[in-house]
Amino acid sequence: MTKTILITGASRGIGAACAQLAAERGWQVCVNYLAGREAALQVVRGIEDAGGSAFAVQADVSQEAEVMRMFADVDARYGRLDALVNNAGILARQMRVEQMDAERIGRILATNVTGSFLCAREAVRRMSTRQGGSGGAIVNVSSRAGVLGAAGEYVDYAASKAALDVLTIGLAKEAANEGIRVNGVRPGLIDTEMHASGGEPGRIGRLKGSVPMGRGGEAMEVARAVLWLLSDEASYTTGSFIDVSGGR
Numbered sequence: 053m054t055k056t057i058l059i060t061g062a063s064r065g066i067g068a069a070c071a072q073l074a075a076e077r078g079w080q081v082c083v084n085y086l087a088g089r090e091a092a093l094q095v096v097r098g099i100e101d102a103g104g105s106a107f108a109v110q111a112d113v114s115q116e117a118e119v120m121r122m123f124a125d126v127d128a129r130y131g132r133l134d135a136l137v138n139n140a141g142i143l144a145r146q147m148r149v150e151q152m153d154a155e156r157i158g159r160i161l162a163t164n165v166t167g168s169f170l171c172a173r174e175a176v177r178r179m180s181t182r183q184g185g186s187g188g189a190i191v192n193v194s195s196r197a198g199v200l201g202a203a204g205e206y207v208d209y210a211a212s213k214a215a216l217d218v219l220t221i222g223l224a225k226e227a228a229n230e231g232i233r234v235n236g237v238r239p240g241l242i243d244t245e246m247h248a249s250g251g252e253p254g255r256i257g258r259l260k261g262s263v264p265m266g267r268g269g270e271a272m273e274v275a276r277a278v279l280w281l282l283s284d285e286a287s288y289t290t291g292s293f294i295d296v297s298g299g300r
């Protein structure tokens with residue numbers, strides 16, 4: 053039986069790399085996206101051209117009804133779910149805490165925290181052996197920012213990732229004897245379009261001197277950690293974190 057994985061925010065960046073690598077490892081892949089329909093379809097085409105199976109599903113993970121529709125689409129398409137990667141995440145323009153308003157903070161938390169909770173909920177409802185499922189695995193894509201704090205840039209984003217880490221710890225314990233493992237990956241400075249949304253496309257160039265390995269990372273380097281945590285190789289690993297940050 054081919055296993056099914058849902059990856060949120062998989063139209064580009066780290067999510068797209070996870071989708072590609074998951075397909076290479078034999079998963080059938082649900083590629084969630086928010087606005088990048090063409091990019092998501094390109095990820096799907098890449099997987100299909102390589103002989104894999106994938107489909108794109110639009111949904112805003114911060115909206116409960118959309119999350120429920122997305123999981124229903126996955127049920128209809130593949131009839132099973134074995135893994136979730138909570139990867140969709142946003143940040144906003146760099147600023148200090150005293151400049152932030154409630155709209156901005158709420159927007160970050162809605163996607164990064166509420167969205168991840170809602171997707172985890174729907175995944176557990178399907179995968180938990182207590183609810184008739186066959187077990188599975190969840191990986192939450194957090195950030196080293198959740199530990200370092202992102203001072204002067206986006207402390208709200210960092211706080212959302214710290215909250216996501218607590219979801220990892222708590223849900224791992226809740227679901228451990230229901231066949232579900234829950235782990236986190238904390239990327240450091242990874243070369244994606246995300247930095248542009250903070251207003252500094254060249255951010256890695258500015259900060260790479262602070263990385264012990266002296267460079268930014270590639271999305272695929274994060275994807276490899278995610279796929280390991282999802283694999284049977286990680287069968288006794290839950291509530292754990294892998295930092296993929298070149299030592300930063």
Ligand code: NDP
Nearest residue numbers: 061063065066085086087088112113140141195242244246
């Ligand atoms: P990108 O900005 O390149 O991609 C973000 C993805 O998330 C896109 O596919 C986007 O979809 C999707 N997305 C955004 N909001 C929503 C939403 N509300 N619902 C569904 N999908 C949404 O980001 P990265 O690949 O860099 O980041 C992926 C994850 O890794 C994030 O959680 C981020 O916080 C984390 N991370 C990234 C680091 C980095 O240096 N790049 C460092 C540490 C952590 P669309 O394009 O369709 O709008």
